Amino acid sequence: MAFIPYRPTFVPNDATLLERSRAYYLFLTTRRSVRDFSERPVPREVIEALVMAASTAPSGAHKQPWTFCVVGNPDLKRQIREAAEAEEYRSYTRRMSAEWLEDLAPLGTDWRKPFLETAPWLIIVFRRIYETDSDRKRPNYYVMESVGLAAGFLLTAVHNAGLVALTHTPSPMDFLTKLLNRPANEKPFLLIPIGYPADDATVPDIHRKETDDVLVWY
Numbered sequence: 001m002a003f004i005p006y007r008p009t010f011v012p013n014d015a016t017l018l019e020r021s022r023a024y025y026l027f028l029t030t031r032r033s034v035r036d037f038s039e040r041p042v043p044r045e046v047i048e049a050l051v052m053a054a055s056t057a058p059s060g061a062h063k064q065p066w067t068f069c070v071v072g073n074p075d076l077k078r079q080i081r082e083a084a085e086a087e088e089y090r091s092y093t094r095r096m097s098a099e100w101l102e103d104l105a106p107l108g109t110d111w112r113k114p115f116l117e118t119a120p121w122l123i124i125v126f127r128r129i130y131e132t133d134s135d136r137k138r139p140n141y142y143v144m145e146s147v148g149l150a151a152g153f154l155l156t157a158v159h160n161a162g163l164v165a166l167t168h169t170p171s172p173m174d175f176l177t178k179l180l181n182r183p184a185n186e187k188p189f190l191l192i193p194i195g196y197p198a199d200d201a202t203v204p205d206i207h208r209k210e211t212d213d214v215l216v217w218y
């Protein structure tokens with residue numbers, strides 16, 4: 001492997017360091033998971049840029065163990081909605097514990113997922129558990145951590161673009177492997193609808209942990 005000089009994009013001074021850090025934090029406080037989408041179209045090139053932003057994430061041994069499947073086809077979105085709602089119906093009526101349902105209650109979610117058809121794009125993030133290289137299986141490393149980071153990059157890129165997303169997990173998600181005809185080395189990780197918020201979109205009035213609850217200095 002050749003090594004090249006690392007060239008910082010800019011060198012902050014002490015004032016801009018704090019200013020930029022706080023500004024970015026404040027910007028991220030305005031990100032919300034949105035479940036009410038507008039049908040307003042989003043250009044394909046925008047989605048491509050967002051996915052490629054996600055794909056800049058760090059990954060174990062630089063294996064980049066992710067595939068982003070993007071669905072805009074209305075018929076396929078309908079099939080995904082129907083399959084997701086079937087799983088979610090079973091989860092909400094039978095599979096989730098009383099405690100889980102209690103934790104979800106303030107969010108007002110149920111088995112119905114109309115946003116899977118309303119949102120112009122669904123990005124289904126797959127984790128690649130291994131690669132096949134001339135008929136030999138080669139492992140990927142820290143796949144969950146790596147794909148989680150890439151999904152996080154995707155969500156911040158969506159927010160930066162002025163769009164909204166929902167991190168959705170209609171489990172079990174095997175139906176996505178079948179509907180999208182994905183290979184055996186890929187497992188569905190997250191289903192992320194992306195688009196503009198509906199004009200009358202609402203979000204639960206959640207509160208985030210304070211500094212002292214999440215940060216421990218040593």
Ligand SMILES: Cc1cc2nc3c(=O)[nH]c(=O)nc-3n(C[C@H](O)[C@H](O)[C@H](O)COP(=O)(O)O)c2cc1C
Nearest residue numbers: 031032033034035107109166167168169170203206
């Ligand atoms: C791994 C993961 C799975 C989630 N699954 C769902 C889901 O299936 N349905 C849903 O409506 N929200 C889901 N969410 C969204 C959370 O409910 C949401 O992030 C949380 O309530 C905080 O709200 P915020 O994203 O607006 O800060 C999920 C979030 C994460 C990180």
